[in-house]
Amino acid sequence: xxxxxxxxxxxxxxMLASIVLYVGLGEVVRPAAPGINPTLSYIFTTLGxxxxxxxxxxxxxxxxxxxxxxxxxPDDLISLDHWKTGYIATYALCEGLALIGLAQRFLxxxxxxxxxxxxxxxxxxxxxxxxQPAREA
Numbered sequence: 001x002x003x004x005x006x007x008x009x010x011x012x013x014x015m016l017a018s019i020v021l022y023v024g025l026g027e028v029v030r031p032a033a034p035g036i037n038p039t040l041s042y043i044f045t046t047l048g049x050x051x052x053x054x055x056x057x058x059x060x061x062x063x064x065x066x067x068x069x070x071x072x073x074p075d076d077l078i079s080l081d082h083w084k085t086g087y088i089a090t091y092a093l094c095e096g097l098a099l100i101g102l103a104q105r106f107l108x109x110x111x112x113x114x115x116x117x118x119x120x121x122x123x124x125x126x127x128x129x130x131x132q133p134a135r136e137a
Contacts, residue, residue, distance in 0.1 A: 004080060008087050008130035015091050019098040019122045026105035026114060036109040044100050048117055051100075055093045055124060062086025067133040074133070083133075090128050097121035 063086040069079045101117025 002132075004084050005130050005132060008084060011088065011091055012125060012129060015095050016122060016125055018095065019118060019125065022098050022102045023118050026102050026118075027111070029106070031106055031108040034108050034110075036104065036107050040107065041104070041109065041113070044104050044117075048097055048100050048120070051093050051097050052120065052124070055090055055097075055128075058086060058089050058093065059128065063090065063128075070133040087128070087130055091125060094121045094125040094128070097124070 062082060066079050066083040066086060070076065070083055073079065098118050098121030101114035101121070104117065105111070105114040
């Protein structure tokens with residue numbers, strides 16, 4: 001369990017650092033043409049809201065449900081693998097949210113329209129830190 005937690009924490013910290021790099025990259029590599037099609041902006045917004053919803057569904061169905069199972073049977077390797085997969089999927093979705101902000105920035109949108117995606121991905125990724133399932137007494 002401790003090795004899996006270390007791996008998940010390393011993945012989390014690496015992805016947090018990559019989001020910071022996305023912000024820097026979005027500011028250094030400026031788009032050639034300012035402005036973005038409003039329809040595309042609405043699609044990005046809808047996709048961002050959908051990703052946040054999916055993050056919470058994945059977290060509830062994989063991470064929290066399997067954490068309860070691991071609390072009673074910590075030696076169950078299948079549950080441990082699925083629990084780890086749930087965390088990695090959650091982290092990948094948070095990263096995807098930040099990538100939407102980067103894509104929007106590359107396509108010519110302003111900084112203030114990309115910041116919610118960066119912040120959303122970063123805050124959710126930081127909030128969902130891996131924790132060892134609590135053993136029931």
